[in-house]
Amino acid sequence: xxxxxxxxxxxxxxxxxxxxxxxxxxxxxxxxxxxxxxxxxxxxxxxxxxxxxxxxxxxxxxxxxxxxxxxxxxxxxxxxxxxxxxxxxxxxxxxxxxxxxxxxxxxxxxxxxxxxxxxxxxxxxxxxxxxxxxxxxxxxxxxxxxxxxxxxxxxxxxxxxxxxxxxxxxxxxxxxxxxxxxxxxxxxxxxxxxxxxxxxxxxxxxxxxxxxxxxxxxxxxxxxxxxxxxxxxxxxxxxxxxxxxxxxxxxxxxxxxxxxxxxxxxxxxxxxxxxxxxxxxxxxxxxxxxxxxxxxxxxxxxxxxxxxx
Amino acid sequence: xxxxxxxxxxxxxxxxxxxxxxxxxxxxxxxxxxxxxxxxxxxxxxxxxxxxxxxxxxxxxxxxxxxxxxxxxxxxxxxxxxxxxxxxxxxxxxxxxxxxxxxxxxxxxxxxxxxxxxxxxxxxxxxxxxxxxxxxxxxxxxxxxxxxxxxxxxxxxxxxxxxxxxxxxxxxxxxxxxxxxxxxxxxxxxxxxxxxxxxxxxxxxxxxxxxxxxxxxxxxxxxxxxxxxxxxxxxxxxxxxxxxxxxxxxxxxxxxxxxxxxxxxxxxxxxxxxxxxxxxxxxxxxxxxxxxxxxxxxxxxxxxxxxxxxxxxxxxxxxxxxxxxxxxxxxxxxxxxxxxxxxxxxxxxxxxxxxxxxxxxxxxxxxxxxxxxxxxxxxxxxxxxxxxxxxxxxxxxxxxxxxxxxxxxxxxxxxxxxxxxxxxxxxxxxxxxxxxxxxxxxxxxxxxxxxxxxxxxxxxxxxxxxxxxxxxxxxxxxxxxxxxxxxxxxxxxxxxxxxxxxxxxxxxxxxxxxxxxxxxxxxxxxx
Numbered sequence: 075x076x077x078x079x080x081x082x083x084x085x086x087x088x089x090x091x092x093x094x095x096x097x098x099x100x101x102x103x104x105x106x107x108x109x110x111x112x113x114x115x116x117x118x119x120x121x122x123x124x125x126x127x128x129x130x131x132x133x134x135x136x137x138x139x140x141x142x143x144x145x146x147x148x149x150x151x152x153x154x155x156x157x158x159x160x161x162x163x164x165x166x167x168x169x170x171x172x173x174x175x176x177x178x179x180x181x182x183x184x185x186x187x188x189x190x191x192x193x194x195x196x197x198x199x200x201x202x203x204x205x206x207x208x209x210x211x212x213x214x215x216x217x218x219x220x221x222x223x224x225x226x227x228x229x230x231x232x233x234x235x236x237x238x239x240x241x242x243x244x245x246x247x248x249x250x251x252x253x254x255x256x257x258x259x260x261x262x263x264x265x266x267x268x269x270x271x272x273x274x275x276x277x278x279x280x281x282x283x284x285x286x287x288x289x290x291x292x293x294x295x296x297x298x299x300x301x302x303x304x305x306x307x308x309x310x311x312x313x314x315x316x317x318x319x320x321x322x323x324x325x326x327x328x329x330x331x332x333x334x335x336x337x338x339x340x341x342x343x344x345x346x347x348x349x350x351x352x353x354x355x356x357x358x359x360x361x362x363x364x365x366x367x368x369x370x371x372x373x374x375x376x377x378x379x380x381x382x383x
Numbered sequence: 384x385x386x387x388x389x390x391x392x393x394x395x396x397x398x399x400x401x402x403x404x405x406x407x408x409x410x411x412x413x414x415x416x417x418x419x420x421x422x423x424x425x426x427x428x429x430x431x432x433x434x435x436x437x438x439x440x441x442x443x444x445x446x447x448x449x450x451x452x453x454x455x456x457x458x459x460x461x462x463x464x465x466x467x468x469x470x471x472x473x474x475x476x477x478x479x480x481x482x483x484x485x486x487x488x489x490x491x492x493x494x495x496x497x498x499x500x501x502x503x504x505x506x507x508x509x510x511x512x513x514x515x516x517x518x519x520x521x522x523x524x525x526x527x528x529x530x531x532x533x534x535x536x537x538x539x540x541x542x543x544x545x546x547x548x549x550x551x552x553x554x555x556x557x558x559x560x561x562x563x564x565x566x567x568x569x570x571x572x573x574x575x576x577x578x579x580x581x582x583x584x585x586x587x588x589x590x591x592x593x594x595x596x597x598x599x600x601x602x603x604x605x606x607x608x609x610x611x612x613x614x615x616x617x618x619x620x621x622x623x624x625x626x627x628x629x630x631x632x633x634x635x636x637x638x639x640x641x642x643x644x645x646x647x648x649x650x651x652x653x654x655x656x657x658x659x660x661x662x663x664x665x666x667x668x669x670x671x672x673x674x675x676x677x678x679x680x681x682x683x684x685x686x687x688x689x690x691x692x693x694x695x696x697x698x699x700x701x702x703x704x705x706x707x708x709x710x711x712x713x714x715x716x717x718x719x720x721x722x723x724x725x726x727x728x729x730x731x732x733x734x735x736x737x738x739x740x741x742x743x744x745x746x747x748x749x750x751x752x753x754x755x756x757x758x759x760x761x762x763x764x765x766x767x768x769x770x771x772x773x774x775x776x777x778x779x780x781x782x783x784x785x786x787x788x789x790x791x792x793x794x795x796x797x798x799x800x801x802x803x804x805x806x807x808x809x810x811x812x813x814x815x816x817x818x819x820x821x822x823x824x825x826x827x828x829x830x831x832x833x834x835x836x837x838x839x840x841x842x843x844x845x846x847x848x849x850x851x852x853x854x855x856x857x858x859x860x861x862x863x864x865x866x867x868x869x870x871x872x873x874x875x876x877x878x879x880x881x882x883x884x885x886x887x888x889x890x891x892x893x894x895x896x897x898x899x900x901x902x903x904x905x906x907x908x909x910x
Contacts, residue, residue, distance in 0.1 A: 125720045127893060144723065152720035158712025162397060174389055175721040220717065 076139045078103045078227050078258035079124065084133030086119050086282075093119045095282040096133065101260060101275075103226075106253050108269035108276030109262035110365075112373050116282035117262040118155050121231050124260075125152055138227055148177035151225035155232045155262075157216050161205035165191060168204055169219045176223035183222065190218045194244065210241050217248060228252055230261035234268050246272055266365040276365075280373040290365060297363040297371060299335040301344055304357035311351050317343060330357070386722040390730025391737065398701055398738045407697065408742060412750040433582035434547050435614075435622060438555065438562050440589040444633070445546075448585075451629020452544055455621070460539045464517030468524055471534040481767060486676035491661055493675060544582075544622050559588055566613055573615050583614035583622055592634050665860070676771050680858045681831050683772055687781045688827045688855050690743075695788050696820075698739040699796040702731060706800025706892075707809050715892050724889040732793055732881075739789055743782075780857050787873045788850035792820075794880035798887040802904070823851030834859035843869050846876035883908055 083096040094116040101107045111117050122128045124135060126143040137143045143150060159168055169187035174180055191200045194214060204212055213236060221228055230249070234242050249259050249272055263269055269276055270290060278286040278293075286293055298319060303309065306329055313321050317339035324330040333344060341360040348355055363371075398404055439445055469477070521537050524530050549555065553565060566584040573580035588608040610630065612623045639646045661673035709715045718727055772778060795816065803809040822842070830839045834856040842852040843861075849869045853861065890907040 122716075122893070127716065127719045143720075147721055150720065152717060154713055154716035154720075156713040156716075158714050160397065160708070160712070160714060162401070171389075171393055172717060172721070175386060175718070216717075 076103075076136075077101055078105075078138060079260065080134075080136040081120075081124070082134045084120070084123060084130045084135060086116070086123060086128070087131045093282055094123070094130070097279065097282065097284055099277055099284070099287065101258060103258050104253070104256055105274045106249060106259045106272055107261075108273035109260055109279075110264065110266070110269055110276055110369060111262075111279040112264060115279045115373075117279065118231055119282075120279075121152075121229055121260075121262060124229060125150065146227075148223065149226045151176075151220040151223065151228040153217055153220040153228075153230045153233055155235075157213050157236070159204040159212055159216055159219075162203055164201055164203055165196065165207065165211075165215050166200040168215060169222050172219040173222035176225070178223050186222050187218075190222055191215075194218060194248070210237055213237060214241065214244070217245065221248070221252060224255070225257060227258045228260070230259065232263060233261055234263055234265055242268065264369075266369050270365040278369065278372055285372050286368075293365070293368050294363050296337060297368055298337060299339060299341055300361060300363070301333045301335065301341045302330065302357060302359035302361070303333060303344075303348075303355055304330045305348075305353055305355050307353045309353065312344065312347060312353070315344070315347055384726075387726040387730040387733065390718075390722065390727060391734035394705065394731055394734025395737045395741075398705075398735070399741060404738075404742075405745075408745045409749055411693075411746055412753050415750070416753055430543065432541050432543065432545050433622070434545055434580070435583040435585060436550065436553065436566070436581060437546055438549070438553065438566065438584065438586045440555070440559060441587055441591060444587055444592070444630070447633045448626055448629050449546060451632070452542070452546070452625050454629075455625045456540075456542045459543070460517050461515065463540050464521055464537060467537050468521060468530065471530045472524075473529060473531050476529050484767070486679065486767060486771060487674045489675040491673045491675055491678040492659065494678065544625070547581075559586070562586065563611060563613075570613055570615055582616065583612065585626055586611040586613070587630075592630070592637060679768065679771055680775050680777075682858075683768075683775075683777060684855050684858050685827050685831065687777060688823060688851050690746075691781065691785055691788060691851060691854060692820075692824055694739060694743055694746075694785065695792060697742065698735055698789065699792045701738060702735045702793050703796045703800045703809055703813075704806065705731065705735075706797055707803055707806055710801065710892060711804050719893070724892065725885060728797065728885055728888055731797065732790070735793065736786070736789055739785070743785070775858065777857060781854060784850035784854045787870075787877060790877040791847060791850070791873070791880055794877070794884035798884040798891075801888040802891040819847065823848055823855070827851070827855055830855040831859065835861065840865065844872065846873050849873045 077100045079099065079101040081097055081099040083098055084094060085092070085096050086094040097116075097120060109117055109121070119128070123130045124137060124143060125147075126135075134141070135143075138146045138149055140146045163171070166184065166187040169190060170180070170183040173183040173186060178186065188197075188200055191197050196211060196214060196218075199207055199211060204215060207215065217230075217233065220230070233245050233249070237245055246268060249261065252259055273290060275287070275289050276293075277284055286296070303312075304327075309321075309331060312318065312333070317336050319334045319336050321334070322332045324332065335341065335344070345355075345358055348358075437445060437448060472480075517539075518537065521530075552569075553562065555562065557565075563586050566586065570581055570584055573582070587610050591608050591610060610626070612626065614623070636646060639649060662671040663673050663677065664671070666672075709718065715727075722730070799809055799812045799816070803812065826838065826842065830842075830852060833839060839852060839856055842848045843856065843865055850873065853866070853869055856865075887904065887907055
């Protein structure tokens, strides 16, 4: 089976501005793929190119095996970054309309709309005009509208933005439901905790270029390991160990040291060495780097410099 | 195609389902009807009888003025009586009367005759007024069974103006200056809506009508004294004109007398007319006379041009609003992930076009409905008018030009909508477009008078004006070259405009933020 999405050195130029810089990407079918990056990194531009709303300046894109998303548009679902609905349309007819634009029959689309609204707690609002709904509900309606036709490949641009924590969980549930139904999900976000919880793999881009592409664990392995050690004893022998990259003492708390280990080093070796050398530790804290740390580590300087278009 | 159709269906339903749309449709004929009824009502019922005081220093003109006012009043009674009769005529009579009336046979000169009837100076009309008694006429019509049985009694309209006898506070032994100062003060305190208050005062200086036999010619235009008309409402000329006419008439009468002329003879001479007949060389032998129907045909296109303009404006406005809404809501992104920009545009154009045709048909249906419900002789007459319009093929010409104008302007408005992120932005673009669109409205009254003149011909060949001006000229049989040429040019422009609009639409519809500068627009058009 081919991948759901293949990008091969895709670039997009707006005049002199390089929005996307020869980006290559493969998304296997059935996976949940995170698309991470700071503001202005080129996420939305890339998603639009995938959908063929805009054309790339160079490079090739293959979606669900087709050279253009237009040929398989009925099998794709899309939620754009900025959310909006027809104000005067009813919730159900909004969902049914977008589903029918994806090739669903009118009756089937209507039934499906009511089903979905019921399933995600909006059953009572099916007949309300969208302008009468709260912002969170409107966003839910839009998400449902983008997946009503049971797409094989769902592209969600910032699906969590503007949702309260409860609805963020509902959104995660929607993504998991889609995934367990066999759909491929690609979503962009800059809130790392969601990505960490639901992504199989993710790609991190900044300034239009890919910085990392892989699983969360692979990303963590790339990060220098940090270990916090607190001890009253002499730690200088530990500092000489070959897998220790650098040590820093916390100025506010004497005796608390942050050890940065070389990549691939196992923090356990540090604990073993302390034991061997008879150093009494009052604290040993090997914290896993979060996706947040990875993000800041990888794109931190660039994100600050990046000019937001 | 299926997607364009789905989009068209949504556009259509969303616009047609709104209350505002139907209110707008119903409002149009209602306002049309109301504007006729209400002005008539205001004129006849709602204005109170206005009082005025006469300060006549000659001491001999009271009767003259009363007579003059009575004549104006008589005219109003007569037209009220004629309305009364036509309102209460048995339907079968009215219908028969109108059915027998063949507009194709009635010469267009009746319009002139009707016009001169309106002018009360017309000496013929004076004779008619003096000899007719509206009440007797109504009785006669009733006796001959023309009128329906259960009808209210005829009520003469109240006089519009009433002269109050010289009040106590006005001492005519005072000087002219003192009297006018007194009147000025009184009038200044009057309330225009109070029936008891003074509405006007007329001050006639002594010797105003004394003619000097020696130099009659010099006298004209150089009368040393003036009649003063003081009024708290300077917009209502009726009283002033009635008084002026009465005094003029009296002056003439006296002059005739001094010169030893026979007044009756002069009146008869004045009311004689040379008959003039309008003939059209294009018509068949023996039927060349220009009929009322011909004249109506000539002017009906003005109504159509106006209708075209109004319907076009409301429809393209809808298109603009929808496009800006989709753009500002970013709905367009979802749409474009499902359909191509071309399909979206085609769907919108087609959907809104259907809204436009629905509106036109609803207007016509509502108009006919109201006329039917308000069935009277007018309805029959309108049916007659519609027959003329239908037989002349103007309706089809109108629909064809509506389509051309719609496609042309909708392309322009769609492009404007796609470059603007907010309605406010769009309004900035709208200003100049509106001014350009006003031209056919400003010229529509002149074009039937000179349908093949330079103005008409030049405007016909400017594609954005073609539908309006050619429709305007349609009844005057414009040269075939103009018809075919402008139509081809028009539809070529439609294709070009839609094609260019498509380019702008595709580029602009996803752009956010500021509207593009002209240079950018030009680049998109080229690229």
